[in-house]
Amino acid sequence: MQEKNSDLHGSAPDNASIALLLVDVVNDFEFEGGEALLRHALPVAEHIAELKERCSREGIPAIYVNDNFGKWQSDFKKLVAHCLDDGTRGEKVVELLKPDEDDYFVLKPKHSGFFSTTLDLLLEHLGARTLILAGWTGDICVLFTAGDAFMRDYRLIIPADCIASQDETENESALKFMERVLEADIRTSAQLEFHETHIRKKFATRR
Amino acid sequence: MQEKNSDLHGSAPDNASIALLLVDVVNDFEFEGGEALLRHALPVAEHIAELKERCSREGIPAIYVNDNFGKWQSDFKKLVAHCLDDGTRGEKVVELLKPDEDDYFVLKPKHSGFFSTTLDLLLEHLGARTLILAGWTGDICVLFTAGDAFMRDYRLIIPADCIASQDETENESALKFMERVLEADIRTSAQLEFHETHIRKKFATRR
Amino acid sequence: MQEKNSDLHGSAPDNASIALLLVDVVNDFEFEGGEALLRHALPVAEHIAELKERCSREGIPAIYVNDNFGKWQSDFKKLVAHCLDDGTRGEKVVELLKPDEDDYFVLKPKHSGFFSTTLDLLLEHLGARTLILAGWTGDICVLFTAGDAFMRDYRLIIPADCIASQDETENESALKFMERVLEADIRTSAQLEFHETHIRKKFATRR
């Protein structure tokens, strides 16, 4: 096709200095250790659902950054439907966190949401420099995604009550690592004040 | 989620030393110059449809590498439906080239199919080292994708009758460039012998 | 080492909205076709040398984006010394274009200066959104680098008298392609007015 003008490629995405990344929340939990994770993830899903709604009211877009589970031919909506309709362990969680029509999604083939995906370009188009991360598992995919975000100079907010891992000690340890090394703000979602965040972002221009 | 084992991420994709990349074929042609391109693209679409069928018989997977048209929230199936159902200029072309259930697709935000997408990783998973390129426009998105493929050491087959551009002279000139610089085999699809290609591929291991 | 603070990684690079990329200018021309290229490159090298000096006066940094010639263990200064001291065909050209102490350099393993290098990050650190390209060959490495720059939304200035290729017709054809598709300003270096460029750059913020 003809695309002399690079603007044709960009059209008009949202403009948002902050974005909410939902990591692997669409999940059937049908794997070894899935039950253990689900125990932690279900209450966390309620916090994330609230956080997502608050973000929506503040004009902060939600981006589902989700494992493709090796299903290269699949698409995200099919994955959502599978979790909801096939009687999977993940039904309740996905019911709470299912995407809305205007949410974004990025299928990731590996642990980090930035690896071999279009996430960085999407965030650049949005103008986002601060990322709120939520999802699971805190000690693997959230951690990998946060590390990659830090290297790309994003500011990180990772509310302690919005991530879950199979093992609580590992979750806690990952959280502390992200606070210490990645300079993440790990206060709980209830303590999160967007007003303050909006002020902060002024200092968070991309270098 | 828990993913200690990297194999969980890979599951079992096809195994194929050759892949067919269909560049921007799903297209509504509703842009300035779209009519001019359509005139060239429609007969080409018939060649591509035949080529795709032949590939399918040979076990060569088809990957739709398609512009997302700046619609970051959209998905590929919606795009196909739009082209077919909304009375667009592209209806006939997309009718000929619409994806089958087991085809792959990669939405590209920019001209090259490799830029900020998971295409390279998908091809690595498939084991593909030779790429057959088809689609439009020959002098822009096909060219950019071919250049990126060449830098990644893929062998290129770009049948002269399977690409189209708005301007025929530019199409011809792009084709010659891809033959001269990118070492592409540009014989027409009718001349393409997969047997020979299969033999060749033995020398096309990734360095 | 400890690097909690990402600023430690950045230190204080220059700040420049425009950068001059010198593509493959450090070259011994000791390859098949090297003599043919040299014939075109030598007069062009004089234009590039002048352009570089003008850029220097305007505070526009020069970045050598140079082939590593498969010498992964080598470094750029060794390459410069080789061209100058070993009686190579490239001696005169490299004498004209040898790097100054405060020039930047990026060794590229493949055709495009952006592929598998740190160039994009360096340009981001500099704040550069407009690139002046010069060097050779116009129809291969300059073209690949320009295409990748275009996809990353850089504005391009490619003075017609500052690139060279083995074949003049191919050089001309590449130049026209870069003007038509990549929207490059291809006026000669004498016609280039930095004042105008500085004004333009205001519209060239990264999306």
Add this chain to the structure above:
Amino acid sequence: MQEKNSDLHGSAPDNASIALLLVDVVNDFEFEGGEALLRHALPVAEHIAELKERCSREGIPAIYVNDNFGKWQSDFKKLVAHCLDDGTRGEKVVELLKPDEDDYFVLKPKHSGFFSTTLDLLLEHLGARTLILAGWTGDICVLFTAGDAFMRDYRLIIPADCIASQDETENESALKFMERVLEADIRTSAQLEFHETHIRKKFATRR
């Protein structure tokens, strides 16, 4: 320059299924916390020096993956000279670990050796699928590099006595994370048997 043939770009790098990555070992330790790190790093440097020598005898190439310390205009040899000649804290360590003529080096601008560098392509050229990691700090740059290596399906060997961090508890915790999540072999260098590793590598083809 002319480079129709991609082989010109590759020349003949070593061929090695295993590579030794030395992370940030060339370091002046002249930063806040540098003294604390040095205390742990000095004895570790002796283990790494022995490991490097053993690797050399086995034909395993060493790749210095080193911070550029925000000095984009600098080069690796200058960095080595600075550490050795300017009376820096790092003198003893760098004396032990200074590069040999045929070692490789990759300057990294950020924490992970893979981010915005040519490391992945270099490893592909070498044919390396197993990486031995050594250096500092274990809980930051080694960890980031290891995580990125894991996502790219490299096998990891990270000898427990060959990494150091400012804080020993964090070092230990990072080591356990790399064993648990990244499936790294963390036995000490004395326990490392290359014979066994060589056998293993047969199963470590890419993907």
